[in-house]
Amino acid sequence: MVFPTQRAKLALAAWLEMHTKFRLPTHAKDLTSALEALDTSPHPISYSMQLSLLKRYFNRVILGILTVSFLLGLIAVPSAFATSQSNQVNIFWLFIVLLGFNLLNLTTWFITMIGTMKHRSENKGILLSSLIFLNKKISKHSQLDEATSEAYLHWQCPALSNKWLVSSISHGAWGCYLFAGWLMTLLLLLTNQVNFVWETTLLSDETFIQLTQTLSMIPHWFGLSLPDQLDILASRIDLTSQSSSTRQHWANFLLASIMVYGVLPRLILTLISMSMYYLKRSTQSFSTQERLIKNRYQHKEDHSKTIIDHDSNKAATVKNTSNQEPIETLDDSAFSQPWALFEWSAPQPSYLCTASALCLLNSREEQARFLSEANSTPVYILVDATQSPDRGSRRFFTQVSASYSSPCMAISDDDKANFIEDWQRLAKETQLPFTRIIKKD
Numbered sequence: 001m002v003f004p005t006q007r008a009k010l011a012l013a014a015w016l017e018m019h020t021k022f023r024l025p026t027h028a029k030d031l032t033s034a035l036e037a038l039d040t041s042p043h044p045i046s047y048s049m050q051l052s053l054l055k056r057y058f059n060r061v062i063l064g065i066l067t068v069s070f071l072l073g074l075i076a077v078p079s080a081f082a083t084s085q086s087n088q089v090n091i092f093w094l095f096i097v098l099l100g101f102n103l104l105n106l107t108t109w110f111i112t113m114i115g116t117m118k119h120r121s122e123n124k125g126i127l128l129s130s131l132i133f134l135n136k137k138i139s140k141h142s143q144l145d146e147a148t149s150e151a152y153l154h155w156q157c158p159a160l161s162n163k164w165l166v167s168s169i170s171h172g173a174w175g176c177y178l179f180a181g182w183l184m185t186l187l188l189l190l191t192n193q194v195n196f197v198w199e200t201t202l203l204s205d206e207t208f209i210q211l212t213q214t215l216s217m218i219p220h221w222f223g224l225s226l227p228d229q230l231d232i233l234a235s236r237i238d239l240t241s242q243s244s245s246t247r248q249h250w251a252n253f254l255l256a257s258i259m260v261y262g263v264l265p266r267l268i269l270t271l272i273s274m275s276m277y278y279l280k281r282s283t284q285s286f287s288t289q290e291r292l293i294k295n296r297y298q299h300k301e302d303h304s305k306t307i308i309d310h311d312s313n314k315a316a317t318v319k320n321t322s323n324q325e326p327i328e329t330l331d332d333s334a335f336s337q338p339w340a341l342f343e344w345s346a347p348q349p350s351y352l353c354t355a356s357a358l359c360l361l362n363s364r365e366e367q368a369r370f371l372s373e374a375n376s377t378p379v380y381i382l383v384d385a386t387q388s389p390d391r392g393s394r395r396f397f398t399q400v401s402a403s404y405s406s407p408c409m410a411i412s413d414d415d416k417a418n419f420i421e422d423w424q425r426l427a428k429e430t431q432l433p434f435t436r437i438i439k440k441d
Contacts, residue, residue, distance in 0.1 A: 073180025175266035219256035385417035
């Protein structure tokens with residue numbers, strides 16, 4: 001699937017609309033067409049291109065972690081194979097280096113997953129926090145937009161998927177470490193002749209034999225020649241002679257154990273964690289802003305975009321006392337209805353002189369009184385498009401839509417009106433009919 005996907009674009013657009021001045025085109029025919037604006041704005045690097053670059057950087061950081069883990073696996077094995085003049089290698093020490101710490105990490109991971117199963121916090125942990133920090137530094141060095149970087153990380157690392165993302169990276173890194181160790185072990189065994197020995201103080205011979213045979217059960221399914229009881233007893237450190245078949249059996253046992261108990265479980269857990277991560281992210285519910293954007297393009301506009309002229313529709317032409325410019329607006333019957341001025345700081349428009357009622361909605365008390373007097377009479381609320389709506393505006397008009405049966409938002413439009421689309425968007429989101437009062441020369 002080509003990146004960025006529509007879901008990623010939607011998340012990016014929602015984040016940008018909440019934290020920047022970017023707005024999707026209001027009159028796009030559908031959501032897909034609206035999101036195409038991310039492909040062309042801004043110049044020279046569009047938001048979609050920035051999102052692709054950030055994903056590439058994030059993937060490269062993960063690839064760097066896997067590469068470092070692979071190199072560590074190559075480095076760790078030769079030191080564990082350091083032999084004395086008798087070319088003896090302690091099989092216990094090899095297991096501790098290659099599988100002991102792996103088992104400890106698996107146990108810690110399992111306990112952590114069980115303990116955080118019901119947690120819904122956004123704790124990202126040390127590993128993911130480091131990845132995010134590196135990605136931010138790289139994006140800043142690449143002069144990418146900071147809001148786009150935040151939007152990408154919000155999409156890439158959603159709260160309920162973080163632990164699976166961290167798990168997939170951790171299992172992948174350990175898998176690379178163990179696979180590199182397996183390759184280096186195979187190389188050393190092909191080019192060196194060593195005697196595998198063991199020694200213990202706390203365990204008896206019978207206990208060590210039983211432990212080795214238990215570990216041999218799964219590798220034995222693959223038909224490998226593994227050490228039997230005689231091979232184990234012949235490998236005591238105080239015995240100097242060891243046959244070639246015994247050495248080969250121990251070598252098969254070591255390679256099979258690393259693969260069966262190390263590489264394969266990590267590979268399986270990596271695939272499971274990645275699947276859970278993508279499943280959790282794909283089934284995550286849409287945010288409030290994402291739902292608003294989706295709803296915005298699911299319903300066609302229900303208002304008229306034509307200017308009602310004076311001759312054919314009896315438009316009211318009134319004079320503005322400040323500049324004497326004619327205003328073509330609604331018909332005369334609309335101006336005989338009750339009107340309200342929402343957060344109005346400019347002089348009162350002269351074309352509202354015929355309104356049956358006119359009130360200001362500049363304070364919470366005035367707005368609460370207006371809502372308490374709701375009735376079925378048509379009412380027009382005039383807003384100033386030179387000012388941007390905020391969360392308080394959204395809350396008020398949501399209450400108006402629920403309280404009044406025939407409300408209408410009238411948007412005052414002149415040369416300085418830079419937020420017409422924002423008010424239109426708010427009207428659609430609050431399910432209010434709206435119109436524009438256009439001032440013309």
